[in-house]
Amino acid sequence: MGVSGTLAAIGEYEKDVLSGYGLNKYIFVPSVYGESNFHFDKAGDGIYFESSQSNFYHKISAEIKAATKAKRAVIVFFRDRTKLNEFVGTPTYRQLGRHKSLLTEDMRPHEKDFIINKAATAGQITLSTAVFGRGTDFFCKDDSVEKNGGVHIIQTFLSEEVSEEVQIQGRTARQGKRGSYQMILLESDLELDFGVKAVEKEQLPKGQWYDWLCDIRVQHQKEQCIVIEENLEDATEKDTLTHDYFDSLLAGKKAKSEEKFKYLYQLMKKPPVPSSVHIDLALVIDVTGSMAPYAQSTVSTIQNLLSGPGSLISKLSTNFPEIEFQLRLGCLCFRDIDDQDSKFTELVLSDGSHFTSHVSTALNFVKNACAAPSGGFDLAEDIIGAIHRSANWQSGEDWTSDIKFMMLFSDASAHGLLQSPLVNGDNYPTRHPEGLTTNDAVSSLVARDADLFFCSFNPSATKRTEDELSKHFKKHPDNVDEHGIVSIGMVPKEAIVSSSGAPSSNGHGRHIIFVLDESGSMGCSWSGVVAAYNQYIAKRKQSQSESDLVSVVQFDFNSRVTVRHASLSSAPNNLPYHGGGTCFHPAALDACELARGTPSTHVPAIVFMSDGAASDAAAAAHEFALLNSNIYRSSRNPLELHVIGEWTSIFISSFELLLIVSHARIYSIQVLEEVVVKRNFSRLHLPHRPVKFTRVQTRLISQVSLSILHQLKMSRFFWSLKFPRELRKLFQHGLSSVTI
DSSP, rough: OOOOOOGGGGOHHHHHHHHHHHHHOBBBBOOTTOOOEEEEOOTTTTEESSHHHHHHHHHHHHHHHHHHHHOOOOEESSSSSSHHHHTSSSHHTTTTSEEEEEEESOOHHHHHHHHHTTTTSTTOOOEGGGGGGGSSOOOOOOOHHHHHHHHHHHHHEOSHHHHHHHHTTTSSGGGEEEEEEEEEEEHHHHHHHHHOOGGGGGGGGGGHHHHHHHHHHHHHHHHHHHHHHHHHHHHHHHHHHHHHHHHHHHTTOHHHHHHHHHHHHHOOOOOOOEEEEEEEEEEEEEOOOGGGHHHHHHHHHHHHHHHHHTTTHHHHHHOOOTTTEEEEEEEEOOOOOGGGGSSSSEEEOOOOOOOEEEEEHHHHHHHHTTSOOOOOOSSSSSSSHHHHHTTTTSSSSTTOOSEEEEEEEEOOOOOOOOSSSTSSSOOSSSOOOOOOOOOHHHHHEEETTEEOOOOEEEHHHHHHHHHHHHHHHHOOOOOOTTEEEEEEEEEEEOOOOTSSSSSSSOOEEEEEEEEEOGGGGGGGGGHHHHHHHHHHHHHHHHHHHHEEEEEEEESSSEEEEEEEEEEEEOOOOOOOOOOOOOOOOHHHHHHHHHHHHTTTTEEHHHHHOOOSSTTHHEEEEEEEHHHHHHHHHHSSSEEEEEEEEOOSSHHHHHHHHHHHHHHHOOOOBBOOTTOOOSOOOOGGGOOOOOOOOOHHHHHHHHHHHHHHHHHHHHHHHOOOOTTTTTHHHHHHGGGGGGGO
């Protein structure tokens, strides 16, 4: 007989166990308070998923504030004290105001009673561990809370058992009162706890998300039941042997007793828990010219991953205090094959080894190596050579730790694996000069028992390389421990930039169309315009963009095309000056015609320069708007248009207004505010601009840390049969509580 709603939540395994004891009938007693006023919007605002810890905490805070603003009471349940403390340590917690309380197991009885009694009052916030989700009576006596919807419950984790979730839900809408329930889940927690990718839910309508959560919980419970049965079988065997030993001892059978005792002792003897775990992490970083926009982000990402309170080792040490984790770092920065003597830069210690236990030494090396990215004579890079070289470090102490990883940072394809053929895209499309292959790189990693993290700043360009590496990992005959590649997109698609600071062309070359004002007012500034044009082309060459095409439209009253679809190497250095009045529309027509004639292997990008206004600016803007619509319809990507001029001019205003009105998804008009275009184009330059997106970097660090923890969890070292069951269990369940 069940007097709790949890009876309906027991699974098939529990029913089978109860059946073994003759319990096959279940009686459910309905509530004396009638139909429940409990509300859980499973298809709407009742379930939220957050991809980063920062967004996770902000969402919890936002929902708390919304409920308290409505004069309701809020109780938030965290899995355990560690999770609760992590939230309490954030700025979002401190912004919740004064009416908040913590409810934890280690409090004195009268303190718990005080917090529980006031938890259901208007505006009160109670942050509790999950243990108080069972049986605690948060009864609401506040009429204003009841009037405004009752007590609101937020659960910040997915319960492994349905019964726990039902119990937590039961802390509201008690005894006929109103109440609501909501889940706010961190995607990385789902991956660690249940082994599923949260992206799977994106294939389902929101109304099926809760069913999906229930399905993965059922699958997890099945796996847990298998473990329980194995443990039960193990315990039964030991129990039988113990009885046999005592029976022999009581019967006076000395020889048999000794034999039984020896066997029983060997069975129960457990190796000691290791006091330390060593990890080798090799950082392999692309420092060619195309990585210039990402150099700063690469350094800061590595720094945050390796040092500070949010670092990987800090997280592991917090969750497993009885084990000392020791991290050693190797560093290799690489350029391309044709860079010859400067192709590889390695951190080498005085004894010739490559791994250091001093984080500061590794970070200083990375900062210096990433300070001035350069080189690379085509789009593809020597990724295979870099992996192979690092994995084959063979000095005495290289690659000797228990756990081994390699982390590669790049924005380019490996030689021979370019996504699509481009002019000057790959100088070695068929064979590496040293005869190295993708399989050679994978074989060297497998031989080291090392996994690879591919951190890509241009996922569309690196996808084929990642796929090839993954394929060779999967089919490698010696890869019995199932080592592999974890692909990590460093930036969202909309944040991927080229070396010029513009959006990436997703692995394609760019057709740069310069539209240059050569009217009379530009006479004194024309040399500056040509200098800026040449400097821009030089920077594109430096960033390995030799496959780009260049066209030039020059205009005054009329328009003329002076360069048409020229390669960077053949683009002229000098542009003849004409002089005259100023009309934009003819130049816009020519530029749009050139853009529409862009080869399928390239993406058009227009750079429009002028120092003033024109009466036909609106007509010119209209032409670019039409071009943008055509490009967007065919590629789902907006036109890349850079307008360089005075911010206050009618010229800029006309372009901006018409383009925004014509298509809401247009890229943008980039007005370089630091460039004053008043007879002084000589000051114009388009430098490398470092990529800055803190939220993206935060998500990246979480993803990298999560991936490493996942590999630790599945590592042969931790799951070896010689490892004690207790420590394996610690890692299995302990890792699930690690917060990234």
